[in-house]
Amino acid sequence: MHDSSGAPKNPAAAGVLVSAKALDVALPDMAAKPVFGRAPLIRIINGIDLDIARGSVLGIVGGSGSGKSTLGRALLRLIEPAAGTIEFDGLDITRLGEDALRPVRRRMQMIFQDPMSSLNPRRRVGAIIADPMQMHGFDRIDGRIDDALDHVGLPRGFRSRxxxxxxxxQRQRVGIARAIALEPEFILADEIVSGLDVSSQAQVLNVLAGLVGELGLTLAFISHDLSVIRRICDQVMVLQRGSIVEYGDVDRVFDAPQAAYTRELLDAIPLPDPQQANW
Amino acid sequence: MSAFLTVGNLSAVLRGNRQRVLRSVSFSIDTGEVLGLVGESGAGKSMIGKAILGILPSAIEIIEGEIVLDGQDLQTMLPADRRRLIGATAALIPQDPLTALNPSRRIEPQITNRLVDILGWSKADARVRALELxxxxxxxxxxxxxxxxxxxxxxxxxxxxxIASAFAANPKLVVADEPTTALDVTVQKQILRLIRDLQQRHATAMVFVTHDLGVVSKVCQRLSVLYGGKFVENASVPDFFAGPTHAYSRALLAATPKYTDPDASLVPVDEAVIEAVAAEVAAADEEWRHAR
Structure with missing residues (x-):
């Protein structure tokens, strides 16, 4: 099942930043919850092994309900894993308490799918970027806001918008600015371009790809859309019903997919080409 | 064959600031033909579909132009006659299936109501038709x-x-407004094939609103690219994908993801291209104002 041939070659050599071993996640199945008592647990993620090398980008792809967001959130310890281990920069964070986890939290940030609901509508852009920095006790916040806006290619004047x-x-770029302002090493980007027009989609992907190089970021990029993955990812993991069906270098997966499900996903992408086969 | 739907020189404004949101839009669609309306959010593509179906939000007012459906000019008809004509000949496939269906009612009446209320079918007949659909x-x-x-x-x-409910009353015209945007790629493919099959089998004229040029290349014969409520390019699908003529269309196509050609896709749209097309729209507005 796990396609080892394409999996990252000797990740230890490159320096693994984020890794998971035999990770299981189970969540309460609210649809099956009795009126009184607890909802039964339903397994969302099954025995996932992954290694994300420092400075690399892992794409996590799958249909809706495949568990890709759950996996991402479990890596950040936003959802508690049922079994398995998660390591961040060599530290086992699987069972770390909230206090011990706090310094690690700054080093791993998240960018959300819907910038309209993840940015406080009543705060200005400057304050939105400043808030997490204040919480983590950063100094010279003012200058850092400008730096963050520069990095994502937004005018500094946007602070007051x-x-x-x-x-x-632009909103999505504010989300990116807020994340990078904390100088994280790892960023989880969850479907961050799926609500955008093609032109902004390309722009946001470019900004993100640029930052990965410039700031040496490590990225997990979750998407239901394989067509945007190839642009910025080094490795790609294809999930189906919570299990890995394919995991390997991005060019290998796109040019010679091994799993039937990966091929199905690729074939289903409508390319801008009236002659595309199988349509 | 005469066009089933003709939209001529249609302009609409926002009631508040009198800004034009549709700018002298003209096109026609024959029976059995699918026209794609493509543009970014705010380009006015959904608005055209809503104008045809007479469901524009009240903040928008049509100030000039004609919409001729099955030989009858909608703008000159009495509202009740207009509603009857649209109800009997046209249908909408909406974007978001969750908000388009009433959450507190079962599926059956949501399909059959149209047949009973607008076409005067008996409930039993409508039920048979719904099952068939x-x-x-x-x-x-x-x-x-x-x-x-x-x-x-x-x-x-x-x-x-x-989709079943849209095709229930054998419409001659279907407006599909981003019908697959909320779906997974594999489901999207099934749904697009399904829409295409039904459209071909019933020789339905169709307006297909989408921001996705990949989708257009699969279901449409012709397409129009919109910017700021104005058509900037009209082309047949084969011609367009062989090479669009307008700089803005070219930029949109280059920005569209194409995993088979990663280096030539997902190119951000150049600011200069946006400025040029915005200037073109402004110039057309100026000309239009002088002519009035």
Whole structure:
């Protein structure tokens, strides 16, 4: 099942930043919850092994309900794993308490799918970027806000704007600015371009790809859309019903997919080409 | 063959600031033909579909132009006659199946109401037709689906139900407004094939609104690219994908993801291209104002 041939070659050599071993996640199945008493647990993620080398980008792909977001959130300890271990920079964080976890939290950030609901509509962009920095006790916050806006290619004047005054692509770049302002090493980007127009989609992907190189970021990029993965990922993991069906270098997976499900996903992408086969 | 739908020189404004949101839009669609309306959010592509179906939000007012449906000019008709004509000949496949279905009612009445209310069918006949339609959209257990509530169905199933409901009254024109945007790629493929099959089998004229040029290349014969409520390019699908003529269309196509050609896709749209097309729209506005 796990396609070892394409899995990252000797990740230890490159320096693994994030790794999971035999990771299981189970969540309460609210649809089956009795009126009184606990909901039964339903297994979402089954025995996932992964290694993300420092400075590399892992794409996590699958249909809706495949468990890709759950996996991402478990890696950040936003959802408690049922079994298995998660390591961050060599430290086992699987059972770490909230206090012990706090310094690690700054080093791993998240960018959300819907910038409209993940940015406080009543705060200005400057404050949105500043808040997490204040919480983590950063100094010279003012300068850091400007730096973050520069990095994502937004004018510094945007500090005084409200989220509703920005376009979808600009809002998403504010989300990126907020994440990188904390100087994290690892960023989880969960479907961050799926709500955007093609032109902003390309722009946000470019900004992110640039930052990975510039800041030496390590990235997990979750998407239901394989067509945007190839642009920025080094490795790609294809999930189906919580299990890995394919995991390997991005060019290998796109050019010679091994799993039937990966081929199905690739074939289903409507390319801008009236002659595309199998349609 | 004469066009089933002709939109001529249609302009609409926002009631508040009198800004034009549709700018002298003209096109026509023959029976059995699919026209793609492509543009980014805010380009006005959905608005055209809504104008045709007479469901524009009240903040938007049509100030000039004509919409001729099946030989009758909608703008000059009495509202009641207009509603009857649209109800009997046209239908909508909406974007979001969850908000388009009433969550507190079972599926059956949501498909059959249209037939009973607008076309005067008996409930029994409408039920037979609904079952037939659910079969046509490849729903395995139509009896059970008819008795279900929307939340009991998956996104793909809900979209199938809406497609069945759109085709229920044998419409001659269907407006599909981003019908697959909310779906997974594999489900999207099934739904697009389904829409294409039904459209071909019934020789329906169709307006297909989408932001995805990949989708256009699969279901449309012709397309129009919109910017700021104005058509900037009209082309046949083969011609367009062989090489669009307008710089903005070229930029949109280059920005579209194409995993088979990663270096030539996902190119961000150049600011200069946006400025040029915005200037073009402004110039057309100026000219239009002078002519009035």
């Amino acid at each position: 409200y989220p509703h005054e920005l376009s979808g692509g | 659910l079969n046509e959209v490849h729903i395995d257990n139509p009896e059970r689906v008819m008795a279900s509530y929307p939340h009991e169905l998956s996104g793909g199933m809900r979209q199938r139900v809406l």
